Amino acid sequence: MKKIAVLLFLFNALIAFAQKEVTGVVKDNTGNPLPGVNIVEKGTTNGVTTDIEGFYKIKVQEGASLVYSYVGYNTITRLANATTIDVSLSEEGGQNLDEVVVTGSRTAARSNTTTALPIDVLSSKDLTSTGQASFDKALQYKIPSFNTVQTPVNDATSLLDPYEIRNMGPSRTLILINGKRKNLSSLLYVQTSPGRGETGADISAIPTDAIERVEILRDGASAQYGSDAIAGVMNIILKKNRTDSAVTLRSGITSEGDGEMLGVSLNSGTTVGEKGFLNYTIDFSKVSLANRPGTVDAEGDAGDFGANIADVQSFLNRRPDAGNVNGSPETAAAKFLINGGSPISENTDLYYNAAYVYKKVNSFANYRTPYWRPLDPANPYLNDFFGNGDDSNPSYDGYAPTFEGELNDYNATLGFKNVKNGWNTDGSLTVGGNKQTYTVNNSVNRSDLVDADGNNIYLENSPISFKPGGTSFNHVVGNIDISRIVSDQISIGFGTEFRTENFSVIEGDKASWDGTGADSFAGNRPENSGKWNRYNVGVYLDVAFDITKDFLINGTVRHEEYSDFGGATVWKASTRYKFLEDKITLRGSISTGFRAPTLHQIYTQKSQYSFVPGEGIQVSGIINNVSPQARKLGVNQLQPEKSTNITVGLGAKPFKNFNITLDYYNIKIEDRVTLGDRRYEVITPADPAQPSEVIGNVAYFSNAFDSRTTGLDVVTGYSNIGIGEGKLGFNLSGNITFENKRISGMKNNSSFSDILNSLAFTSRPNTKWIFGANYDIGKFGFSLNNTYFGKSTFNQDGLVSNEVRDTDGNLVRNPDGSGETLRDDNQPNLKTQFLAKIVTDLGVNFTATEKLTISLNVNNLFNVLPEWKFVAENAAGSALLADPAQVKAQSNLITFNQRYSRMTYDGSHFSQLGTMFNLSLNYKF
Known part of the structure; x- marks a missing residue:
């Protein structure tokens, strides 16, 4: 036995002596490291994978061969x-690096021609080539299914504009940074404009120069990533460069000579230790006011405010725009971001990223004209506040309240990745938050409240500067994700997520909310302010099975438990089949999804000023679903939305430089959460001897109905066409909406008028196409981009409608039991339709030296502006449109007497203030 033991020892020693250790780095053909590459000793099961820096270490037998493989x-x-042994891998079929995506599956990364899901990939160069000042606006002119528009009446929405994918609202697109959930904004959109009742992450806060690429998954992904991913997922991948540095100076101005933009950013990197890296971005920008008011109609204003027409005309002779300032507000922003990683052991890497953004916005409320807020014996103090204070010779001419918003947004992730025995483990902790606070200046509290001695508390004693409060939101997210390529055919992934969320409504100072509050923007009242929180835990399992090298199936199941509404289980199945030597790909998916109502939607309760056509500015309110008033009205508490997503697609790459994808989608949402109509609510007690309780003119959130959205996405490109000494490339992409509508009756006693229906379903373009051409020759690069915005329609607040309302202004339901609104076809019914337009952008790049690049962008080259017309929806409407006087009256109603003639008071289908000239200098060092 001893001899056998000695022989075994000598044999093992010989084997160990015969082994050798091999190290190296695996990169792609552009020099970027590739993490997750499989390295296997040929003919054995001995293998490792590369770390985040593409590094590997493996012990093999003398004379062995190493096999390097990576999907795509x-x-x-x-x-x-x-x-x-350092290795460079090239993409299958000559694909570009930015075609390899990590979004859409929790298992191994794949190229976007081999995924079972439609994914757009935009590089940093794609984003900067648009010449747009912010990330969200760059996406508007690169992704057809992505839409964002600046709201005509800004208030808090001046801090960030609502955006959406596939007309689903910002609440239904999940934003990730390096694969980790970004925090929501604290803002809830409550204006009568697209995005009403929604909230989303502030993607405009992300500095473009910090982005390596963006992967946009156009498919429901709740099973992979959790709530909010009904419409899709946007994964923002940050730069990892550790050696090069670049500073960019940006400037711009509109053709009207305003809206000046000046910005400077620095992106740089450094090595941390021997193999770690740190990339950082600092970005400062300032955009000046661009003002585009309309010429106000005197008759309309006199009628709205009950003023003498001569007084109105006298004022408008001096100020044809009635003193209004609307367009694009003054904005200043400071953005800081870092992204880094370092190996901490042979198998484990540490990674981290953090960002902080400060934004200050100055905008204006509607100008309070002297016939709107008249100077008379009841209001002599207005001359002291806004005139010269001389009672014998007053100079009072109205006043313009300002709205000033400050935004602080931050997010940070710390995590580690470990590779051992083929298992990839990723553990991380993410924190993020958004806080917005407001200031109203040049305003007044007009309440006639008196103290115990009978003296006015406000009026002549009112302050003229107010702090209306604000909102804040933050979350803490913990993730553990584990994956492994089990074999050449099977890869698996599973994990868990824990998330806590906190939402606060910050109380305003008393003068901002007491009585009627600050004129233009009343503050948050104490009873409407507070802090709320919840938590949830989710687990998922993802399995991908390559039945053959051409046939893939992928399945995911996820379960979530929320502290405030219970559990939800969702699943997803997808498949892909390639044939004709990978030149044609068929793909499809079906999934269920869910979206938890945001804390904002559950707890927001407030009073707000808004323009009511024909009645001027009125105060209305939102009551939340857990308030005593909601209980008295029988309003049900919110439940999560449920969805079913079906996608069927075709991809083709018949030759190296040409590709095309077509993807049909069908999204059904059940129990959709919406902010309903304002209704005048009165509670009548059972005892007739008791007085009725007036709740007032209020709106509230509810699970109001089911909806369906169907459409087609098209993406195609043809590159590297030799023309003379240069290379020409074309790209064409489009989104066509076939159906976007409510498919059920109203639920939970909800009220949803034509106005809200159009904001939810028809206010975005029914189709959008982007056609671009790029030509590179020598040191010059030229780009021409044409964005086609299709028709969109609005049923504006105040526009004539055949919806029947009672004496309180509430919609009357059809007595047939359908829950639909009762209509009177003898009454005219109109809508506005924004006409299809093409916006053309021209870009010229000049590589002056190896380090200096000069770029000129002319956005909206032909000065194309939104244009709308009235459309009759019945015979009575057609008769109205035959009468110019009535047409003028309707036009005044939806533009606040032409103050917002360019886009109407409720919005537009795209934002343009005219031609914009942008010049940037990029210097590498």
Whole structure:
């Protein structure tokens, strides 16, 4: 036995002596490291994977060969005849690096021609080539299914504009940074404009120069990523460069000579230790006011405010725009971001990123004209506040309240990745928050409240500067994700997520909310302010099975438990089949999803000023679903939305430089959460001897109905066409909406008028196409981009409608039991239709030296502006449109007497203030 033991020892020693250690780095053909590459000793099960920096270490037998494989790349074999072997992998079929995506599956990364899901990939160069000042506006002119528009009446929405994918609202698109959930904004959109009742992450806060690429998954992904991913997922991948540095100076101005933009950003990187990296971005920008008011109609204003027409005309002769300031507000922003990683052991890497953004916005409320807020014996103090204070010779001419918003947004992630025995483990902790606070200046509290001695508390004693409060939101997210490529055919992923969320409504100072509050923007009242929180835990399992090298199936199941509404289980199945030597790909998916109502939607309760056509500015309110008033009105508490997503697509790459994808989608949402109509609510007690309780003119959130959205996405490109000494490339992409509508009756006693229906379903373009051409020759690069915005329609507040309302102004339901609104076809019914337009952008890049690049962008080259017309929806409406006087009256109603003639008071289908000239200098060092 001893001899056998000695022989075994000598044999093992010989084997160990015969082994050698091989290290190296695996990169793609552009020099970027590739994490997760499989390296296997040929003919054995001995293998490792590369870390985040593409580094690997493996012990092999003398004379062994190493096989390097990575999904989407060609597999290569190298003889292990050295202790250091660095390898470069090339993409299958000559694909570009930015075609390899990590979004859409929790297992192995794949190229976007081999995924079972439609994914757009935009590089940093794609984003900067648009010449747009912010990330969200750049996406507007690169992704057809992505839409954002600046709201005509800004208030708090001046801090960030609502955006959406596939007309689903910002609440239904999940934003990730390096694969980790970004925090929501604290803002809830409550204006009568697209995005009403929604909230979303502030993507405009992300500095464009910090982005390596953006992966946009156009498919429901609740099973993979959790709530908010009904419409899709946007994964923002940050730069990892550690050696190069670049500073960019940006400037711009509109053709009207305003809206000046000046910005400077620095992106740089450094090595941390031997193999770690740190990339950082600092970005400062300032955009000046661009004012585009309309010429106000005197008759309309006199009628709205009950003023003498001569007084109105006298004022408008001096100020044809009635003193209004609307367009694009003054904005200043400071953005800081870092992204880094370092190996902490042989198998484990540490990674981290953090960002902080400060934004200050100055905008204006509607100008309070002297016939709107008249100077008379009842209001002599207005001359002291806004005139010269001389009672014998007053100079009072109205006043313009300002709205000033400050935004602080932050997010940070710390995590580690470990590779051991083929298992990839990713653990992380993410924190993020958004806080918005407001200031109203040049305003007044007009309440006639008196103290115990009978003296006015406000009026002549009112302050003229107010702090209306604000909102804040933050979350803490913990993730553990584990994956492994089990074999050449099977890869699995599973994990868990824990998330806590906190939402606060910050109380305003008393003068901002007491009585009627600050004129233009009343503050948050104490009873409407507070802090609320919840938590949830989710687990998921994802399995991908390559039945053959061409046929893939992928399945995911997820369960979430929320502290405030219970559990939800969702699933997803997808497949892809390639044929004709990978030139044609068929793909499809079906999934269920869910979206938890945001804390904002559950707890927001407030009073707000808004323009009511024909009645001027009125105060209305939102009551939340857990308030005593909601209980008295029988309003049900909110439940999560449920969805079913079906996608069927075709991809083709018949030759190296040409590709095309077509993807049909069908999204059904059940129990959709919406902010309903304002209704005048009165509670009548059972005892007739008791007085009725007036709740007032209020709106509230409810699970109001089911909806369906169907459409087609098209993406195609043809590159590297030799023309003379240069290379020409074309790209064409589009989104066509076939159906976007409510498919059920109203639920939970909800009220949803034509106005809200159009904001939810028809206010975005029914189709959008982007056609671009790029030509590179020598040191010059030219780009021409044409964005086609299709028709969109609005049923504006105040526009004539055949919806029947009672004496309190509430919609009357049809007695047939359908829950639909009762209509009177003898009454005219109108809508506005924004006409299809093409916006053309021209870009010229000049590489002056190896380090200096000069770029000129002319956005909206032909000065195309939104244009709308009235459309009759019945015979009575057609008769109205035959009468110019009535047409003028209707036009005044929806533009606040032409103050917002360019886009109407409720919005537009795209934002343009005219031609914009942008010049940037990029210097690398």
